Amino acid sequence: MAINWFKYSAPTTFYSLAGKLIPWFAVAAAALFAVGMYIGFYIAPVDYQQGEFYRIIFIHVPASILSMFLYLIMAGYAAMGLIFNTRLSAMMATAIAPTGALFAFISLWTGALWGKPMWGAWWVWDARLTSELILLFLYLGFIALHASIDDPRRADRASALLAIVGSVNVPIIYFSVKWWNTLHQGSTIKFSGTSMHVAMQQAMFIMLVACWLYAIAVILARVRSIILERERHTKWINELPEVKHVA
Amino acid sequence: MWLDIWMRENPITYVLLGSYAVAMAIFLVEIALVRHKRALTLQQVRLMQEAGEEE
Numbered sequence: 001m002a003i004n005w006f007k008y009s010a011p012t013t014f015y016s017l018a019g020k021l022i023p024w025f026a027v028a029a030a031a032l033f034a035v036g037m038y039i040g041f042y043i044a045p046v047d048y049q050q051g052e053f054y055r056i057i058f059i060h061v062p063a064s065i066l067s068m069f070l071y072l073i074m075a076g077y078a079a080m081g082l083i084f085n086t087r088l089s090a091m092m093a094t095a096i097a098p099t100g101a102l103f104a105f106i107s108l109w110t111g112a113l114w115g116k117p118m119w120g121a122w123w124v125w126d127a128r129l130t131s132e133l134i135l136l137f138l139y140l141g142f143i144a145l146h147a148s149i150d151d152p153r154r155a156d157r158a159s160a161l162l163a164i165v166g167s168v169n170v171p172i173i174y175f176s177v178k179w180w181n182t183l184h185q186g187s188t189i190k191f192s193g194t195s196m197h198v199a200m201q202q203a204m205f206i207m208l209v210a211c212w213l214y215a216i217a218v219i220l221a222r223v224r225s226i227i228l229e230r231e232r233h234t235k236w237i238n239e240l241p242e243v244k245h246v247a
Numbered sequence: 248m249w250l251d252i253w254m255r256e257n258p259i260t261y262v263l264l265g266s267y268a269v270a271m272a273i274f275l276v277e278i279a280l281v282r283h284k285r286a287l288t289l290q291q292v293r294l295m296q297e298a299g300e301e302e
Contacts, residue, residue: 037267041259052258056266063270102273110266117254117261214274218281225285232292238299243292 011088011227012236018220025217032210040203053117060110062208063103066215067135068170070100074142075167078160088223090156091230093163094146095223099215101139107132119183127176128184131169138166152230 007013040058047054074096081090111129112122123129142159149155177186188196196204231237238244254261 041263052262055259055262059266059270099277102277106270106273109269113261113265116251117258218274218277221281221285225281225288228285228288228292232295237292238296242289243296 009086009088011091011231014088015224015227015240018224022217022220022224025213025220029210029213029217032206032213036203036206036210039199039206044199044203045197050118053114056110056114058203058207060107060114061204062211063106063110064132065208066211067100067104067107067132068173070096070103070215071135071139071163071170072167074100075163078156078163081156082160082164087230088227090153090160091223091226092219093160094156095219095226097139097142097146098222099219101136101143103211103215104132104136104139108136124183126183127180128173128182131173131176134169135166135173138162138169142166 008017036058040055044055044058046052074093077089077096078093080086081093108129111132115124116122142162145162146155146159149158176182177184188194194201228237228243
């Protein structure tokens with residue numbers, strides 16, 4: 001059976017679909033956070049070099065991955081909105097930015113907390129850390145630029161350009177540990193394998209999936225508000241049960 | 248200095264409070280803001296609808 005994907009790119013259809021999906025993603029995220037933390041704190045063994053401090057990576061690594069991927073997805077949606085002039089794409093880009101910024105902040109914050117006992121410093125002007133900080137500024141720049149322009153369509157176009165240009169920073173973050181001699185270590189998990197204990201891998205993977213599900217749930221919830229706001233003059237919004245029914 | 252000593256004596260508390268509790272607090276604040284924004288937008292749309300009906 002062929003699925004008409006274009007149907008879901010219309011705000012009218014997407015609004016109700018997102019509403020149905022949010023509880024599933026939210027409940028799954030909460031359950032996986034609990035399982036991930038249980039494995040990370042009770043089953044995963046203590047690291048022989050870093051001691052208990054290494055357990056920060058179960059939130060630090062997923063947050064860092066999410067901050068980079070969300071930026072690329074945001075830039076992709078922004079580009080789609082710019083090229084095809086689709087309403088939902090620009091709304092999605094706007095909805096992704098705050099969550100991406102929060103993940104970039106969590107990545108920097110937890111990195112600093114790990115850096116203090118391991119490196120003896122909260123912060124160093126290392127290529128990986130600096131490029132991640134630039135990523136946070138790019139997210140904040142996107143949000144600020146979008147908020148500073150009154151006309152939403154013009155705001156979408158201006159911030160889309162910033163998102164697209166800024167996406168060059170993502171490969172810089174990823175490859176910074178290879179291109180430069182950095183204090184930040186390289187990837188522990190590679191295609192060729194890993195030396196990590198299996199429980200550590202499980203905890204990190206489960207926390208990564210939990211972060212993804214959380215991000216999807218919160219972005220879908222945010223985009224529903226943006227759709228409501230931008231389409232408030234249309235007939236279909238006025239016919240929605242939640243708009244008609246006043247509690 | 249005292250923080251250096253404290254974190255080495257209580258590594259699990261340091262990790263849990265410093266990173267996981269902060270991350271969870273950030274998630275909770277984000278959820279609260281999203282819910283607040285939705286309630287506000289819905290109220291705005293309803294007010295507009297009521298104003299339209301009165302005209």
